[in-house]
Amino acid sequence: MSAIICSVDVVLLTVDEGVLQVALLERDHDPFCGALSLPGGFIHPDEDQDTQGSAARTLRDKTGIVSPYLEQLSTFSGPGRDPRGWSLAVAYYALVPHVLIAASARREVSLRPAREARGLPFDHSEIVRTALQRVQSKSSYSSLPVYLCGETFTLPELQSVYEVVLGESINKVSFRRKMDELELLEPVEGKLAGKAHRPAQLYRLRPKFRQTLALTDRGFNPG
Amino acid sequence: MSAIICSVDVVLLTVDEGVLQVALLERDHDPFCGALSLPGGFIHPDEDQDTQGSAARTLRDKTGIVSPYLEQLSTFSGPGRDPRGWSLAVAYYALVPHVLIAASARREVSLRPAREARGLPFDHSEIVRTALQRVQSKSSYSSLPVYLCGETFTLPELQSVYEVVLGESINKVSFRRKMDELELLEPVEGKLAGKAHRPAQLYRLRPKFRQTLALTDRGFNPG
DNA sequence: CGAATAGTGTCTGTAAGACAGTATCTG
DNA sequence: CAGATACTGTCTTACAGACACTATTCG
Numbered sequence: 001m002s003a004i005i006c007s008v009d010v011v012l013l014t015v016d017e018g019v020l021q022v023a024l025l026e027r028d029h030d031p032f033c034g035a036l037s038l039p040g041g042f043i044h045p046d047e048d049q050d051t052q053g054s055a056a057r058t059l060r061d062k063t064g065i066v067s068p069y070l071e072q073l074s075t076f077s078g079p080g081r082d083p084r085g086w087s088l089a090v091a092y093y094a095l096v097p098h099v100l101i102a103a104s105a106r107r108e109v110s111l112r113p114a115r116e117a118r119g120l121p122f123d124h125s126e127i128v129r130t131a132l133q134r135v136q137s138k139s140s141y142s143s144l145p146v147y148l149c150g151e152t153f154t155l156p157e158l159q160s161v162y163e164v165v166l167g168e169s170i171n172k173v174s175f176r177r178k179m180d181e182l183e184l185l186e187p188v189e190g191k192l193a194g195k196a197h198r199p200a201q202l203y204r205l206r207p208k209f210r211q212t213l214a215l216t217d218r219g220f221n222p223g
Numbered sequence: 224m225s226a227i228i229c230s231v232d233v234v235l236l237t238v239d240e241g242v243l244q245v246a247l248l249e250r251d252h253d254p255f256c257g258a259l260s261l262p263g264g265f266i267h268p269d270e271d272q273d274t275q276g277s278a279a280r281t282l283r284d285k286t287g288i289v290s291p292y293l294e295q296l297s298t299f300s301g302p303g304r305d306p307r308g309w310s311l312a313v314a315y316y317a318l319v320p321h322v323l324i325a326a327s328a329r330r331e332v333s334l335r336p337a338r339e340a341r342g343l344p345f346d347h348s349e350i351v352r353t354a355l356q357r358v359q360s361k362s363s364y365s366s367l368p369v370y371l372c373g374e375t376f377t378l379p380e381l382q383s384v385y386e387v388v389l390g391e392s393i394n395k396v397s398f399r400r401k402m403d404e405l406e407l408l409e410p411v412e413g414k415l416a417g418k419a420h421r422p423a424q425l426y427r428l429r430p431k432f433r434q435t436l437a438l439t440d441r442g443f444n445p446g
Numbered sequence: 447c448g449a450a451t452a453g454t455g456t457c458t459g460t461a462a463g464a465c466a467g468t469a470t471c472t473g
Numbered sequence: 474c475a476g477a478t479a480c481t482g483t484c485t486t487a488c489a490g491a492c493a494c495t496a497t498t499c500g
Binding site for chain 1: 226227229266268272273274295297298299300301302308309311313
């Protein structure tokens with residue numbers, strides 16, 4: 001029961017430029033001073049109600065972002081992941097619309113294509129990989145990707161976010177049928193004018209799904 | 224970063240008497256001396272390669288069982304869950320066939336119906352609840368329940384285990400079709416004589432699935 | 447009107463559920 | 474042979490995917 005280094009790390013994901021991006025910060029002290037890494041920090045028992053609180057606090061303090069979606073991913077541990085000694089990190093992942101990052105993220109935050117994140121310090125590359133698997137898997141049978149959209153969005157936008165997350169294209173008719181059955185969305189007045197074509201209907205999350213995922217039995221299958 | 228109590232807890236599940244059972248131990252010291260609780264213990268940085276190692280060691284030392292399936296569940300934390308102070312427990316769940324418990328479990332191990340586990344010390348009731356949800360959910364689209372069967376088993380036995388875990392009955396034809404498609408099992412010589420009727424074919428896990436789950440797209444649906 | 451994107455109607459194929467049949471054991 | 478359980482053949486139903494059609498905007 002000697003010294004265990006207890007920390008949290010957050011994989012903050014967003015979709016920009018048609019790609020899943022992960023938020024990284026340049027470390028300002030050793031170990032790995034100067035390297036880009038996940039936002040993370042020590043657990044503060046005096047301050048935090050639990051590790052979820054530690055993650056929310058760390059994310060807010062280091063990136064400026066208060067994420068509407070923050071979920072525990074997994075706990076990583078062992079003698080080798082931190083040169084300072086045996087350590088334990090409870091990892092979380094957050095999903096935020098890109099507009100929120102543009103609006104409130106501190107300038108130090110760097111976005112990098114998440115699937116190309118390699119060579120990060122500690123075991124952060126593995127944590128990012130695990131987060132991507134979880135988000136991809138969970139998106140295949142739930143409404144998780146709506147957290148990557150803003151307040152309002154169109155169905156083609158939402159489908160595109162699903163396709164980016166899942167890494168494969170989805171049948172349009174099936175996608176819309178499924179969205180309809182889930183009764184997840186409600187139309188919002190005001191259309192989104194595209195560039196120079198038929199504008200799409202705007203939708204928003206129904207209030208009852210603000211804090212809950214909608215689940216589907218059979219998933220969004222490629223097509 | 225003051226003192227954080229770091230431990231692991233294991234939810235050991237098995238199917239007996241047609242019910243999911245959880246293994247509990249009587250605590251022999253405070254806090255909660257005398258109460259039935261999950262097998263758990265402190266992380267030993269000098270000894271453990273990671274928390275998975277801590278969980279395997281704790282399970283072996285306290286129950287005598289070496290589980291073929293042990294997976295991280297979630298991490299529970301906060302100032303209130305342990306009267307000694309701010310604590311963090313990495314929870315794991317293990318699935319073992321009942322014959323293994325009969326063969327190697329220490330006499331102190333008590334099995335209790337898992338869905339009725341309430342009033343356990345710390346937040347162990349919540350941990351058990353979370354484990355049940357995870358196992359149920361994962362069983363609906365994977366071969367997880369085979370770990371609850373012994374080396375060899377019949378299809379009616381396996382289906383019954385699925386039904387116990389999922390809490391609902393499964394269409395027999397669909398179940399067998401699915402098992403066939405997954406190419407998960409191979410027949411074994413020697414039939415299992417039931418009580419007084421047609422004996423069922425014995426099967427075992429194909430070697431390539433010893434360490435891997437088989438996944439299905441659409442799940443085992445009730446019927 | 448043409449181009450481009452949004453959205454829909456409908457056919458088809460696939461896979462799951464229901465049901466009823468056959469197979470094989472004990473006493 | 475009766476009873477009980479194991480296993481299978483096949484029809485029906487439900488849902489996902491394909492495709493082609495209509496709708497609406499801009500220039």
